[in-house]
Amino acid sequence: MKRKLLALLGFGTGIFAGSVAYRRSFARRRDRVDVYFGDGSMVSFVEGSPEADTLIPVAREALAAAHRSPRRT
Amino acid sequence: MLASETVDAAQALADLTEISSQIEAAVLFDEGGAVLGSTLADDQAAQALARAGAELLERAGDFRSDGDGVTQLEASTPEGSVFVVGGDPRRIAATTGPAPTVGLVFYDLKSCLRGAAEEPPPTKRPRRKKAEDEA
Numbered sequence: 001m002k003r004k005l006l007a008l009l010g011f012g013t014g015i016f017a018g019s020v021a022y023r024r025s026f027a028r029r030r031d032r033v034d035v036y037f038g039d040g041s042m043v044s045f046v047e048g049s050p051e052a053d054t055l056i057p058v059a060r061e062a063l064a065a066a067h068r069s070p071r072r073t
Numbered sequence: 074m075l076a077s078e079t080v081d082a083a084q085a086l087a088d089l090t091e092i093s094s095q096i097e098a099a100v101l102f103d104e105g106g107a108v109l110g111s112t113l114a115d116d117q118a119a120q121a122l123a124r125a126g127a128e129l130l131e132r133a134g135d136f137r138s139d140g141d142g143v144t145q146l147e148a149s150t151p152e153g154s155v156f157v158v159g160g161d162p163r164r165i166a167a168t169t170g171p172a173p174t175v176g177l178v179f180y181d182l183k184s185c186l187r188g189a190a191e192e193p194p195p196t197k198r199p200r201r202k203k204a205e206d207e208a
Contacts, residue, residue: 007111024173029151029171035133056130059155066098066153066168069118071090071109071192 031056081109082163085188093181095174097153098122099167101189109163109189126157126166145182147175154178160186 031047033055045051082101089099090112100111102123111119133143145158154173157166165182 029149031148033133033148033173034146035136035143036145037137039142043136051136055129055146055148056150058125058128058132059150060098060152062122062129062148062166063150063168064154064156065118065121066113066124069098069113069115071098072114 033059076208085185086110086112088188089181089185092184093178095178096167096181097169097198099165099182099185100126101163101165101185102126103164105160122166122168125155126164129155129157129166130159130164146173146178156182158182158186160190165189165190 030053033045033052034042035045036042045055047053047056086099086101089096096112098111098113100113100119100122101109103109106123106127106148108116108123111122113119113122129146130143133146137143142165143159145156148155149171151171154169154175155169156169157176158164158179163186164193165186167182167201169178
């Protein structure tokens with residue numbers, strides 16, 4: 001009886017840990033911009049905010065430019 | 074742009090790519106957006122990356138009218154991240170893959186900026202032998 005209970009507990013723990021790992025690895029990463037100022041402060045703008053919507057398209061242009069060119073050897 | 078500036082930038086970028094495996098591309102540029110050095114083989118792509126970096130700094134600076142300006146920023150997307158560090162007078166923009174180690178990348182980029190700003194060591198001229206001078 002005790003052995004069955006332990007097996008059931010282990011099985012449940014495994015299912016829970018697996019679901020957490022699955023959600024973490026497949027969760028969609030949101031676009032985000034962190035801006036650091038000279039006074040030491042930092043502001044984070046997440047996808048959907050007007051500030052992020054201003055900056056993210058420019059960042060995508062930068063990534064596209066970097067990806068379309070091979071590295072200098 | 075001086076020729077020595079280009080050499081310094083190239084050396085600083087070579088050091089950067091050697092120490093940082095996370096940085097996929099980087100470009101050094103000045104306040105006017107002119108490319109001083111790049112890890113990209115395509116000049117147009119380097120120019121586009123520099124232009125985007127300058128634009129990111131400028132647009133981010135518009136968010137706050139008072140106080141100090143923007144010193145650095147990171148734009149993170151599922152495809153990768155863009156880092157821009159402002160300096161005087163040089164700036165650097167770089168791209169990485171998704172989920173980089175942010176602090177480490179900023180540290181490496183600042184080291185690169187400092188390296189590019191340093192004066193190259195003076196080259197020693199070989200001293201002429203006295204006999205040659207007398208002859």
